[in-house]
Amino acid sequence: MRRWLLPTLFLAVLIGAWQLAASSGALADLLKLESYVVASPLEIAESLWQSRSLLAENAWVTLREMLLGLGLSLVIGVGLAFAMHLSGVVRDTLNPLIVVSQTIPILAIAPILIIWLGFGIWPKAIVVLLICFFPVAVSTFAGLGTADPEATKMMRSLDASRLQILWRIETPTALPYFFTGARLAVVLAPIGAIFGEWVGSSSGLGHLILQDNGQLETARLFASVVILSAMALLLFALTALAQRRIITWR
Amino acid sequence: MRQDTKMPAETEEFAGSIASPASAAGSGTAVSIRDLGHTYGELTTIERLDLELPAHGVLGLVGPSGCGKSTLLELIAGLQQPSRGEVEVGGATGAAERLGQCALMPQRDLLLPWLAAIDNAALALRNRGVRRAAARSQAEQLFERFGLAGFERARPGELSGGMRQRVAFLRTLIAGKPVLALDEPFASLDAITRAEMQQWLAGALGTDPRTTVLVSHDIEEALYLCDSIVVLSNRPTRVVKQLSAPAPRAAERDEAVTDPAFVTVREHAMQALRDGAR
Numbered sequence: 001m002r003r004w005l006l007p008t009l010f011l012a013v014l015i016g017a018w019q020l021a022a023s024s025g026a027l028a029d030l031l032k033l034e035s036y037v038v039a040s041p042l043e044i045a046e047s048l049w050q051s052r053s054l055l056a057e058n059a060w061v062t063l064r065e066m067l068l069g070l071g072l073s074l075v076i077g078v079g080l081a082f083a084m085h086l087s088g089v090v091r092d093t094l095n096p097l098i099v100v101s102q103t104i105p106i107l108a109i110a111p112i113l114i115i116w117l118g119f120g121i122w123p124k125a126i127v128v129l130l131i132c133f134f135p136v137a138v139s140t141f142a143g144l145g146t147a148d149p150e151a152t153k154m155m156r157s158l159d160a161s162r163l164q165i166l167w168r169i170e171t172p173t174a175l176p177y178f179f180t181g182a183r184l185a186v187v188l189a190p191i192g193a194i195f196g197e198w199v200g201s202s203s204g205l206g207h208l209i210l211q212d213n214g215q216l217e218t219a220r221l222f223a224s225v226v227i228l229s230a231m232a233l234l235l236f237a238l239t240a241l242a243q244r245r246i247i248t249w250r
Numbered sequence: 251m252r253q254d255t256k257m258p259a260e261t262e263e264f265a266g267s268i269a270s271p272a273s274a275a276g277s278g279t280a281v282s283i284r285d286l287g288h289t290y291g292e293l294t295t296i297e298r299l300d301l302e303l304p305a306h307g308v309l310g311l312v313g314p315s316g317c318g319k320s321t322l323l324e325l326i327a328g329l330q331q332p333s334r335g336e337v338e339v340g341g342a343t344g345a346a347e348r349l350g351q352c353a354l355m356p357q358r359d360l361l362l363p364w365l366a367a368i369d370n371a372a373l374a375l376r377n378r379g380v381r382r383a384a385a386r387s388q389a390e391q392l393f394e395r396f397g398l399a400g401f402e403r404a405r406p407g408e409l410s411g412g413m414r415q416r417v418a419f420l421r422t423l424i425a426g427k428p429v430l431a432l433d434e435p436f437a438s439l440d441a442i443t444r445a446e447m448q449q450w451l452a453g454a455l456g457t458d459p460r461t462t463v464l465v466s467h468d469i470e471e472a473l474y475l476c477d478s479i480v481v482l483s484n485r486p487t488r489v490v491k492q493l494s495a496p497a498p499r500a501a502e503r504d505e506a507v508t509d510p511a512f513v514t515v516r517e518h519a520m521q522a523l524r525d526g527a528r
Contacts, residue, residue, distance in 0.1 A: 150356050153329050157354035158374040158425050168373070172364040249363040249405060 015041045039219035047219035048226065054208070055220075059227050061204040065121055065196065066189040066231070069128020073185050076129065077136025078178065084137075085144040086166070102134050107195055114200040124196030124204070131192040132185035136178065143177025144170050176250070179243040186235040190228045278305025279340035279351055279428035279461050281326060287334035288321060295321050297486035299335075305428075308455065308462040310472030310495075312519065313482030314527045319465040320357070320433055322487070326463055327352040327431040339429055353425040355432045359418035361406035367417050368393065368402040374425035392420050396454065412443040419451065423458065430462045436471065448474055449503040469519045470507055474499065481519055483526035490526035493519055 021027040022040035031038065039047075048055065080098065084091040106127055113123035147170040155165050197206025205224045212221040281303040288296040295318040303309045311319050324330045325337055328348030339348045353374070361370045368389050369376070375385035386402075393399055396416055406414060415435060422430060435451070436444045448471055455462060455475070466472040472479045473495045481490045496511040506512060 148360065150358065151360045151362070153324070154354060154356050154360050155373070155377070156329060156349065157327055157352065157431075158377055158421070159350070160373075160377045164377050168376075169362070172362070247364075249407065 037216055037218055039222055043219040044222040044226065047217075048223040051220055051223065055205075055223060055227055058203055058205045058208045058224070059231065062190070062193050062197065062206065062228070063231055065124035065193040065204065066128055066235070068121060068125040069192055070132055070185060070189050070235075072125060072129045073132035073136055073189075074182065077133040077181065077185070078140055080133070080137040081140035081144060081174075081178075082166075084141050085170070086162075098134065098137060101130070104130075106130055106192070107199075110195055110199040113196070119200055119202065123199075124193050124201070127196040128189050128192030131188050131195075135184035135188070136181040139181030139184075140174055140178045143174030146177070147173040175247055176243075179239065179247070183236060183239050186239050187232050189235070190232050194228070278459070280305045280307075281309075281340075281429060281461060281463065282338040283326070283336070284338070285335035286322075286325070286332050286337060288318070288325065288330075289333045290321075294486040296325075296332075297488045299487065299489060301480060301489070303461060303463065306459045306461055307478075308464065308476040310476035310479035311463065311465045311482060312467065312469055312472045312479050312523065313487070314484055314523070315467060317482050317484055317526075318487040319467075319482060322482075323354070323431045323433050323463060323465050326429075327354045329354065351427055352429040352431050353422045353427040355418055355422040355430065355435055357433045357435075357437060359406075359414040359438075361409075361414055361417060361421075363406050366403045366405060367398070367409060367413075370406065371417050371420040371424055373421055389420065389424060392424065396420060396450075410443075411439050412447055415439065415447055416450070419454065423454070423460075428461055430460045432462065432464045434465050434467065437467070444471070445503055449501075451475060452501075452503070469516055469523065473512065473516055473519065474503060474507055479519060481522040481526055484528075491519070491522035493522070 018027075019041045021030075022038050023042070025035050028035040028038045080094060084094055109130075110123070110127055113126050117123040117126065144166075147165075151169050152165055155169055160168065193204070194206035194209070197204040198210060201207045205228055209221055209224050212218070212224070281301070283299055283301040286296060286299040286301075287294070299322070301309070311322060313319050321330070325332050326339065326348065328339070328345045328350070331345045336343050337348060339351045342348060342351070361367070362373075365373075368386050369382075371392065372380075372382075372385035372389040375388060376382065380388070390402060393402055396419075398413060398416055398420070401409060401413060406417070409417065415438075419432075419435065422432070436447050439447060452475055462476075464472060464475055466475075469479070473493075476495055477497070478492060478494045480492050482488070483490050493515055496509065496515055499506040499512070500509065507516075
């Protein structure tokens with residue numbers, strides 16, 4: 001109860017203050033702006049309703065980019081973690097390169113992806129992948145290493161093969177770590193999708209945000225942001241739910 | 251492994267029959283340790299050891315904490331290879347061959363929390379490629395025999411300490427290996443449960459004799475469960491004294507450990523332990 005009530009109340013207070021500041025014109029005066037540029041929460045809600053079909057269409061495009069990118073991130077992140085865990089050569093080769101991959105400014109290489117992959121869903125999904133595989137790979141790899149060495153000895157004594165130790169001991173041990181990485185990935189995914197769309201796209205919430213920005217449609221711009229945030233929250237909740245269903249022993 | 255054996259009645263004298271070779275697991279496997287030395291980096295953990303354990307014998311390793319008892323057990327069980335000398339289990343000296351003949355029961359029960367009790371017990375069968383249903387039905391019969399019936403599907407977290415140790419012991423037994431390596435199996439239990447479990451283990455080994463090496467820091471426990479005990483010194487480990495347990499012993503643990511002959515041997519062992527700890 002308290003976990004929900006306190007943040008909800010606080011958010012309501014913030015929105016209420018914003019509403020007052022915007023509708024009274026105080027916020028516009030403070031920022032030295034025309035009042036129509038400063039959208040109030042009520043105007044944003046109104047825009048959400050009025051542009052609902054346009055927003056839904058574009059949200060669907062962005063959601064598909066996020067889901068494809070996330071799917072790739074989970075598969076590739078987990079695959080890298082297992083490969084590095086099982087092979088010292090792979091670990092020593094890839095571990096530094098994975099860190100290097102995160103030092104590359106994604107925004108700078110996104111245009112190249114557009115040139116190479118065109119304007120479709122793929123360059124956006126790849127940007128999501130580049131951002132999201134990292135927390136999955138790093139945390140799953142760390143988790144695989146935390147298996148109790150005594151349990152491993154016990155399994156060896158019970159005739160377990162390397163792969164059986166991996167599957168019966170190390171993988172379940174790594175699951176909570178994997179989910180920590182997955183939850184991080186899920187909230188990072190919208191950032192990747194929006195980046196990808198900003199560089200080159202003809203639809204999607206990122207595309208819509210750019211347009212609305214140019215036309216000073218601040219209310220609908222905020223409406224897009226609200227939807228993006230809601231999608232990330234939904235994915236986060238689904239991940240948490242999956243974790244609770246799968247990890248039943250904690 | 252025999253499944254038709256019933257749990258012995260409490261009055262039956264199974265404690266005295268631990269070493270009796272007339273039983274289930276065939277003729278048994280002997281363990282022989284010759285001129286064993288072990289170093290860990292710069293540190294000499296085992297100075298020099300010679301030990302003989304006949305087939306179906308139960309040997310206790312007693313010594314101060316950190317004296318290398320667990321290392322010795324891992325060396326026997328094939329989880330490590332000695333720096334010097336030989337460990338021979340059933341005629342084989344290679345680590346892989348020893349690993350194939352020994353089943354280790356570690357200090358903590360190490361039941362896997364993501365598996366039901368029955369699946370924990372059946373781990374060795376699953377590792378050998380037995381299908382889940384077949385492995386479960388084989389383990390189920392032992393659950394009944396060891397007083398765990400009704401707890402097959404319980405998660406380890408739902409079991410009491412004593413039950414967890416029983417499941418861990420079943421897991422070791424089900425591997426069907428001729429040699430059991432038990433590392434302080436009851437160290438984590440309270441005094442009452444530990445006494446119960448000692449009597450239970452004596453019964454279990456009585457019905458299904460195996461060559462057994464038991465590490466313990468509790469002299470009484472070792473003497474009650476074993477045919478003979480070896481008192482080990484502080485690191486670097488050597489044998490201070492080898493003592494035979496008084497036989498036959500009463501089936502009731504409390505009766506056995508208060509017997510004057512038992513108490514005398516226990517005092518000898520205690521003195522040896524003091525000598526070795528110096």
